[in-house]
Amino acid sequence: MYRHPLLLSRRTVLALIGGTAAAVAVPLAAAKLLTLDEVVRRNTRARGGAAALDRMHSLLMDVEIDEAGQKLDGRYAANTAGLVKVDIYVGDKFAGAEGIDSAGVWTWGKNGPEPSVAAGAANALQHGAEDKLYGWHRFAQRGHTLTMMPPETIDGTTYQLVQVRYSTGHVSNFYVDPKTWQAVRRRDERAFHPDVDQTQQKVETRYSDFRSVAGVIAPHRDTDYDLATGKVLARHPVLQRQVNPTLAPDYFDRNRRAPATW
Numbered sequence: 018m019y020r021h022p023l024l025l026s027r028r029t030v031l032a033l034i035g036g037t038a039a040a041v042a043v044p045l046a047a048a049k050l051l052t053l054d055e056v057v058r059r060n061t062r063a064r065g066g067a068a069a070l071d072r073m074h075s076l077l078m079d080v081e082i083d084e085a086g087q088k089l090d091g092r093y094a095a096n097t098a099g100l101v102k103v104d105i106y107v108g109d110k111f112a113g114a115e116g117i118d119s120a121g122v123w124t125w126g127k128n129g130p131e132p133s134v135a136a137g138a139a140n141a142l143q144h145g146a147e148d149k150l151y152g153w154h155r156f157a158q159r160g161h162t163l164t165m166m167p168p169e170t171i172d173g174t175t176y177q178l179v180q181v182r183y184s185t186g187h188v189s190n191f192y193v194d195p196k197t198w199q200a201v202r203r204r205d206e207r208a209f210h211p212d213v214d215q216t217q218q219k220v221e222t223r224y225s226d227f228r229s230v231a232g233v234i235a236p237h238r239d240t241d242y243d244l245a246t247g248k249v250l251a252r253h254p255v256l257q258r259q260v261n262p263t264l265a266p267d268y269f270d271r272n273r274r275a276p277a278t279w
Contacts, residue, residue, distance in 0.1 A: 053165040056177050056193055057153045063198035069232035070152040073097075077262040084251040090279050091253075094262075095146035100269035103142075106279040114275060117142050123271045130271035140185045141207070147183065149235070160184030176202070199227055199236075204244065219244040231260035 051059075061067050075096040082089040082105070090106040102116035113125035115133065122139035123130045133139070147159060156163055166178040169192065176192035179200070183189070192202035203222045221244050224236035237255040242248065267273050 050168070051165075051177055053163055053179070056165065056179060056198075057163065059198040060179075060193055060200065061152045061154045063234065064152055065229060065233045067152060067154055071155070073150055073231075073233055073260050075261055075264060076149055077259040077264070079256040081254050081256060082251065083253070090256075092275070094264065094268065095150060096264075096269070097150055099143070099146070101142045101146050102269050104275040109279040111275055111277050111279075114271075115142070116269060116271065118269045118271050120271070140183070140187055143185065144183055144187060144189070153179070153181075156181065166190065171202070197227070199234075200224065220250065226254075228258075230258050233260055 061070065064070060076094065078093045080091045080093060082091050087107075089112070090109075092104045092106075093102075095101045100117055100119075102114065102118075104114045105112045114130070115124040116122070117139065120132075122133045122142060124133040124135075125131075147156075147161070151159060153163060161184055162182040164180045164182070166180050168175050169178050170176070171192070175195065177195060179191045179193060181189050181191060187205070187207070189203055189205040191200040192204070193199070194201045201224050203224070204219065206217050206219050221242045222239055223242070224239050226236060226238040227234050228237050235258065237258065238253070240252045241250040243250055265273070
């Protein structure tokens with residue numbers, strides 16, 4: 018979901034939890050094979066339906082960030098114009114921010130907002146916004162490619178596996194729960210803090226606590242895991258989610274200072 022400005026910089030907020038159990042391909046006879054169109058249809062319905070998803074043009078979320086023994090608060094906003102902003106608070110005090118505005122991707126430096134030059138920083142923010150604001154039924158027209166992969170079984174559950182290749186070229190694998198048709202796991206390889214360290218690692222994000230707001234159903238808790246070690250990297254419970262909130266015209270501008278207190 019976000020990149021962490023204090024650890025100096027996490028991915029965009031709400032992106033979101035992971036796991037470490039080994040996954041194995043399931044023989045064709047052991048799992049019902051569905052077409053991509055059918056899985057997309059069921060997932061879209063599980064998220065509230067195409068009409069509810071298509072009505073969403075902006076999002077505002079308050080999120081708790083629990084990472085490396087630190088607990089912070091984050092305010093995440095994104096809209097369908099491709100703008101993103103994440104404000105971070107420590108002890109109720111403003112501590113930093115990052116985002117994408119009309120001039121590009123930026124992060125909070127010693128002297129305030131400055132352009133981000135980290136490879137992957139913009140992608141992380143863009144992918145998070147795409148996942149939250151659009152249903153898979155709209156991904157093709159957004160320039161992303163969805164591919165149906167062989168089902169995989171993790172911890173006794175056989176998931177339908179959808180691979181997403183974003184317009185940026187980044188690839189993520191989404192594991193769709195056959196009971197709820199929600200994507201409850203995501204696996205990809207990326208730098209966890211691209212502004213600080215470009216080391217790639219395999220990360221799984223697990224999503225849970227799905228709730229409906231304005232007819233759109235989305236996870237309100239995610240946890241990131243390092244797949245190689247099983248270590249929990251971060252947890253992000255959502256404290257509040259607003260669909261189509263009223264935001265100031267300059268809300269996403271990097272020079273618009275966030276409130277000083279949470």
